[in-house]
Amino acid sequence: MSWPGHRPVPFAPVLSRSLAWVAARRGGRLVGFVNVAGDGGLQAFVLDTTVHPDERRRGLGVRLVRAAADEARARGAQWLHVDYEPHLESFYARCGFRPTTAGLLQL
Template sequence: MTEIEYRPRFPVDDDELSALHAKAFGSTATTIPWARRLERHSLTWIGAFLGDRLVGFVHVCWDGGAHGFLLDTVVDPDHQRRGIGRRLAASAIAEARDGGCEWLHVDYEARWDDFYRRCGFGATKAGLLRL
């Protein structure tokens, strides 16, 4: 089996990343302008590639200062439970630290608590407002 390669700030194909998200979250694939969003709002992004195929993704948005925000962690369902998500998170954490962030925030549904704890995140109280 080919080894997974983790590529920071890779050239994003909007269709490919949109399809990965749709497959992982069980939704209909609609092309999202990922490349434009990432360039504008993200400190970094990391793709997990099996050969030339994108099988995982995460990115870090930030406030331009001390705070980064881990977003859109996703792994193709056919490749889950192999440590790809944890490796993506670890890569994002290192990139955020190298980018000058002092804090990295993440929010998630309760079912992902064990995953994010294994990635080194502690539980905090936070507020959420659906708009």
């Protein structure tokens, strides 16, 4: 699993609110996923980017995020946002993102 301690949960409620999502499968198993949420207008947000540990460091994550960006653009988004932890900055730079200042409030 890509998230330590992950427990399977129904994902249909999340996907029902998605602007788009992209998945990768190898040998019948899910090995990568990116979700894109939209605001109903010009803004979209990358969420839940994950690649199975066995598939990492091969460019799959970058290809998934770029495909998700293409799909968001095709659905009318003009801006694509992503929040990430500092250790992921170079990954998202390879995906085409540039760093910006943002705020975060834990609820």
